[in-house]
Amino acid sequence: MTKHERREYIAAVHCLKRTPSRFEPGVVPGAKSLYDDFVAVHINKTLSVHTSGIFLIWHREFVHLYEHALRTECGYHGAQPYWDWPRWADDLAGSPLFDGSDTSLSGDGAHNASQGPYEIKPGVSLPRGTGGGCVLGGPFVNHTVNFGPFDTALAFELKMPPNWEAYNPQCLVRDLNTYIATHFCNQQIVDRLLNASNIVEFQGNFTSYPTTLEGFGPHGGGHLSLGNTMADFFASPADPAFYFHHAQVDRMYAIWQDIDPEHRRYALNGTLTFGYRNDTPEATVDTVIDWGVLGKPKRIGEIMNPMGGDYCYRYQ
Numbered sequence: 444m445t446k447h448e449r450r451e452y453i454a455a456v457h458c459l460k461r462t463p464s465r466f467e468p469g470v471v472p473g474a475k476s477l478y479d480d481f482v483a484v485h486i487n488k489t490l491s492v493h494t495s496g497i498f499l500i501w502h503r504e505f506v507h508l509y510e511h512a513l514r515t516e517c518g519y520h521g522a523q524p525y526w527d528w529p530r531w532a533d534d535l536a537g538s539p540l541f542d543g544s545d546t547s548l549s550g551d552g553a554h555n556a557s558q559g560p561y562e563i564k565p566g567v568s569l570p571r572g573t574g575g576g577c578v579l580g581g582p583f584v585n586h587t588v589n590f591g592p593f594d595t596a597l598a599f600e601l602k603m604p605p606n607w608e609a610y611n612p613q614c615l616v617r618d619l620n621t622y623i624a625t626h627f628c629n630q631q632i633v634d635r636l637l638n639a640s641n642i643v644e645f646q647g648n649f650t651s652y653p654t655t656l657e658g659f660g661p662h663g664g665g666h667l668s669l670g671n672t673m674a675d676f677f678a679s680p681a682d683p684a685f686y687f688h689h690a691q692v693d694r695m696y697a698i699w700q701d702i703d704p705e706h707r708r709y710a711l712n713g714t715l716t717f718g719y720r721n722d723t724p725e726a727t728v729d730t731v732i733d734w735g736v737l738g739k740p741k742r743i744g745e746i747m748n749p750m751g752g753d754y755c756y757r758y759q
């Protein structure tokens with residue numbers, strides 16, 4: 444993107460943060476804007492759209508709806524860019540996305556001495572990064588996170604955070620972490636991902652369940668490599684970087700589908716419950732996904748082709 448395009452994108456995100464929420468007053472007190480509505484919907488659906496049969500397609504439509512809102516509500520003319528993980532994995536702070544300049548998404552957070560390692564599960568942890576505090580400057584220094592923070596462990600217990608709708612304004616927190624980026628978002632990881640021979644393997648390469656370090660994958664790796672706000676399992680879309688990360692997840696999905704469209708275009712595997720639990724039915728192309736205030740309900744089959752239905756996009 445040219446610097447002009449980056450500034451236009453950033454201005455549109457700021458505009459979305461000023462655009463009124465679509466929730467009825469009082470229903471979701473933390474949703475102060477249309478930007479926050481996306482965070483709220485993600486929180487509300489967390490227990491059905493991660494390590495489940497609809498992870499890939501749900502996040503595809505979610506990013507599409509966000510891009511659509513940037514364009515239709517806020518005058519943005521471009522597309523939602525993706526974050527090419529391996530390119531800056533060993534130098535996140537030097538990347539145009541996170542270098543803290545006025546054309547970035549803001550950079551690292553202030554060094555927070557009390558930031559500890561990331562506990563993946565009992566006995567398994569990953570080292571902290573270089574920040575852990577509020578972002579120090581750049582375009583999103585005043586971007587408030589209005590929900591959470593939430594405890595990721597709740598997801599593994601299939602529990603929603605109590606009173607998640609509450610308004611709890613905080614700063615955007617980053618903890619740039621090249622250890623995590625170079626281990627989980629490198630080129631070999633991307634190659635392995637794209638070499639998956641079927642949908643079970645492909646989904647597993649993104650995020651295995653139960654989570655092991657080996658199977659941590661570039662989805663979780665990307666979230667954790669940016670730190671606290673992006674590492675919040677429920678409220679991560681509160682960090683504008685979420686959409687760059689998930690555009691790249693979707694790019695991987697689209698590239699992988701295009702390798703063998705006959706077998707992969709409509710391949711699905713898994714239920715609608717976190718951890719592929721069988722208390723909900725298997726996702727099928729006819730399963731309808733409800734988008735609440737963000738958009739109209741859609742059949743899964745309508746979300747599986749980037750060049751079909753409401754979509755008309757491809758990745759470079």
Ligand SMILES: [Cu+2]
Binds near residue numbers: 485492
């Ligand atoms: Cu998500």
